[in-house]
Amino acid sequence: MASLHDTIRQTLEPLAQAPIPDDPDASLFDLGVIDSFGLMDAIAQLEEALGVKVPDSDLNPRRFETLAKVERYFASRLASGG
């Protein structure tokens, strides 16, 4: 079974507009990996892949700016039952 880390990378890979960084704290926005419009698609794909729903109140780009933040966010959603 793929780890959360691997699932996130595999889900983002087809949507990425630049190489996904190895540094988990690098900004996906500053590196051009995901633009403003791609972020919505990325969140939708992650919701589907991980079986969790991101509520509107959590739709804040700052939560999804780095791989570490994405992983932390979805780990917390999964821990709380999605």
Next chain:
Amino acid sequence: MTHLAGFGAALPGTVVANAALAEEFQVPEEWILSVTGIRERRRAAGQETPASLAEAAARIALDASGLLPTQLGAIVVGSGSSPRQFPGISAELQRRLAAPGIPAFDVPLASSGSLVALALAADLAPRYGPVLVAGAEVMSRILDRPPRSKETSILFGDGAGAVVVAPGPGPVELTDVRFACDGALGDDLSLEPGAPLVMNGRTVILQASRKLPAAVRDLLGRAGLLPADIDLFVFHQANLVLLRQVAKSLAVDESRLFVNVDRYGNTSAASLLVALSEAAGQGLLRPGKRVVLGAFGAGFSWGAALLTVRG
């Protein structure tokens, strides 16, 4: 029940093409087009104000409705760029239209203001009589506040749109309208007096891409309809990429989107009524058609309306 009795739009004559902004901000013209879908926008001349543009749009809408200003029951203006904190644009518009005594008030919501004004007009018209709804913006004077920002300067334009909401049945029935607000992220699109516009584009896009399609689905659900049942979507012309994202989320073909953001840019609260006026002028509100209006803007506030064009 209410209907839309006449439409109008007024755009300043000065055109600002992407080339001028590309030179100012040292970016490729193609980049501006690719991230916004905008080719040019309009800029108000020195003597033009939101009220003067609103007056021009309102007179067209009133003529189309066969109404004199003094026959109005109320005037409601949506705008995020009022030059004064008070009185608002509506009072000056009422003065310009020489309609003293007619109730007039403002909805100071950038981008969603005219949709919210339309919702209020739907409730007011049966009680007060025909309501003039206008959306008017001179965004360029806000954008000129230093430091000028590339992200906002390439996006916004000036203009005004108007519609008369009349009581009773009519060819273009305002079947339903709903609006909502969530203030949790209000700071991400805001304007302090005298200060530059604050816009966190990522947050706006993320929230709009989710909330606008949901509002449309909720509205249609109340009528037992699906997005596929709608012939034309006239949305606030925020950004072409966002409009496409909304269409994708609703699973409707982009050909059902009315688009004029390429010619006028994002005219904030004016854009919905400018687009609706142009759609009507192009004969797109034909009998039997169902039309959905939608807007998302500062607050965040958003909403949607359903029009049914009767035979």
